[in-house]
Amino acid sequence: MADNLDLVTSSDPLHPSQLIPELCQLFYQLGWTTGTGGGVSIRVDNLVYIAPSGIQKERIIPLDLFVMELSTSRVLRAPPAPATPSSCTPLFFNSYRLRNAGACIHTHSPHAVLATLVYSGPTFTIRNQEMIKGIRQGTTGRGLQNHDTLVVPIIENAPREDQLTDAMAAAMAAHPDTCAVLVRRHGVFVWGATWEQTKVMTECYDYLFDMAVRMRHLGLDPAA
Amino acid sequence: MADNLDLVTSSDPLHPSQLIPELCQLFYQLGWTTGTGGGVSIRVDNLVYIAPSGIQKERIIPLDLFVMELSTSRVLRAPPAPATPSSCTPLFFNSYRLRNAGACIHTHSPHAVLATLVYSGPTFTIRNQEMIKGIRQGTTGRGLQNHDTLVVPIIENAPREDQLTDAMAAAMAAHPDTCAVLVRRHGVFVWGATWEQTKVMTECYDYLFDMAVRMRHLGLDPAA
Amino acid sequence: MADNLDLVTSSDPLHPSQLIPELCQLFYQLGWTTGTGGGVSIRVDNLVYIAPSGIQKERIIPLDLFVMELSTSRVLRAPPAPATPSSCTPLFFNSYRLRNAGACIHTHSPHAVLATLVYSGPTFTIRNQEMIKGIRQGTTGRGLQNHDTLVVPIIENAPREDQLTDAMAAAMAAHPDTCAVLVRRHGVFVWGATWEQTKVMTECYDYLFDMAVRMRHLGLDPAA
């Protein structure tokens, strides 16, 4: 495997190799990627940019990134061993293959994890919140209305992240309009057509998870 | 429509075209404008500076801004299509036309939204808090006293922000001394004579919304 | 009154004219000086440096500062009108005259205000916390032990800050070992021999106020 340094070398601040480190720093500040948790992947056509596994997210630099070919899953560019691609890679690929996503963000945000604990069933539900308008309908790409009911499927956690691949795909098939899947006691995966849409929706989902938990704590019903 | 680039070009850090991006970054850090939510508008005489709709607030640059003429609602300067002015534009104009405001800030702060949930009636009320002194009386411009009762009207949310225009105007007419209107399950609009007063009052209102929710959670009455 | 620009001009980052703006920015980030609330004053021998009243604390620059003479209360240096010295000035002077303090910090931290609401009596009390070791005994300057009981007097708020002067002085006389006075529904004043000790103690008090409120919320007794 050639090093293909050019794949992660760019002077464009919006190039995935520049953007992923920048977003990882922001997400660390938001409490989404503490302790090497969570991650970001961006796709440009057939190229998928992925952070390495088990590395402090807020310290990632462009040279740490992997680049994979979507159609073949082949690694086109890797940093020096012993780095391995994020263990979330098959989950990121779910969003690319099943939804043609342009990016996928995974957080371990306490808001997401608490939402999966407060909602003990198979879905998270909230309605009548302005921030729901920031979420798009998976099938049409149109924004939801603030009086729509937002439903996010929750799958059960597994020992390894690749063991979540099928359950995540099944939840996506059962919920064609969702742009996110929660993983109980673990976090959330959010995808969208572009990195901007994905980041914006991740912020909206996170806000709504937090709002729902706070409402429950205050004795209010988020789904009313 | 000419581009009128000069309207958003300035080397003065306090010019609205420089200030709005700076404030948007700060408000993002405060949790007020996550997920493209919220916004800031500043007026200088007959010119109104407004951010575009649906753009990440913390990444706005001067060239992203719209400039409108207050008296005619005409767009004097727009960024390249497909940008559209903030959907809050008619609500910002309420503050300019009904109160002669110099700026208007809209936040989706969770503190504001939770306050509208904990206070299920048509007003938010708090008293005996030092931070009330940071709020001015709408009719006189004088600061309130810390033992005054602060009342903020709460209007019900609607599917589109322009549909809130009349309800916001009615709340302003019914509460001539308020410098803010809460929107249930949505957020808050705050205006003032200058951008400084508007920012300071938004901080004070936000502090008081948060304080009231925390007090209720602790079993204390914020209006006592 | 001469302008005496030299009093607020220094290339030393630890000079009060440089330090006060820096600390105000930090305290804004900590939520202590939002909405122009709170403030910082530093004394060097007979000179007292004070921020102006009603100005956004995180935007203060050295040229905004007042310098007063401790022995005479005379203003030696003022920024252009209409600036006026912080309304906390007589309270800062309490710490300089009654305790020979080197600095005094005033915050509107929600932690302090909530502590005065949860503790409805005339004192805040906590014990058996490591962070108590960060607080010094007013009479001896020695650090407290972590098993000592920390007592902070709470005075009632008044319409104007100068009306708190006598009550604060009385609380200091009644509690010779305290380095802080809480003001109900308002905030806290903390002083110390140097700006470093004052800042460190303000952080420790704020931590303990927050801890006590959280403990009460969890059904635990902070004074046990």
Added chain:
Amino acid sequence: MADNLDLVTSSDPLHPSQLIPELCQLFYQLGWTTGTGGGVSIRVDNLVYIAPSGIQKERIIPLDLFVMELSTSRVLRAPPAPATPSSCTPLFFNSYRLRNAGACIHTHSPHAVLATLVYSGPTFTIRNQEMIKGIRQGTTGRGLQNHDTLVVPIIENAPREDQLTDAMAAAMAAHPDTCAVLVRRHGVFVWGATWEQTKVMTECYDYLFDMAVRMRHLGLDPAA
């Protein structure tokens, strides 16, 4: 004792003399080292880098650091008097001598302290959380599984930190797999093979302490 300035002079940002100040700033922002509390120590072979006692952690510079010899406890380099090495020094040495650690982090995080209050017994216990995977087994260095039960011993606080030395060592002996010891009403000590592992584990532990306290507050059992 020679000054040995070269021990704390380096242009390598990952040299302990550069890294400790950087990490202290980060930990201050995380609320772990407020009020001079907490600390960081890094070991390179027989050299142990330690911050001074009672200094604002976020303002430490390389020249403030002590360097000690692990085998002899001799101070090889000290800043000018009256600085003294961190009072946690014997506790840091526990991790170096009993576990051959490469770094040790001590925080006063409110999450850690609240965890020791909510768990009134001799251990903190949590299970079925993804973030448990960020913690390593002390004996093997392997990462835990997310369905493993994480147990952290809690020792009782003492007036001076050196008085905790034996209790910490005893807890380490009784819990050979732990990489952390909580101190009731005080904070936590975390160590690991490298500074990276130690920082990552401290973040994971802190996340889990916070999660457990929030779960208890919501009426959920973190150990279920």
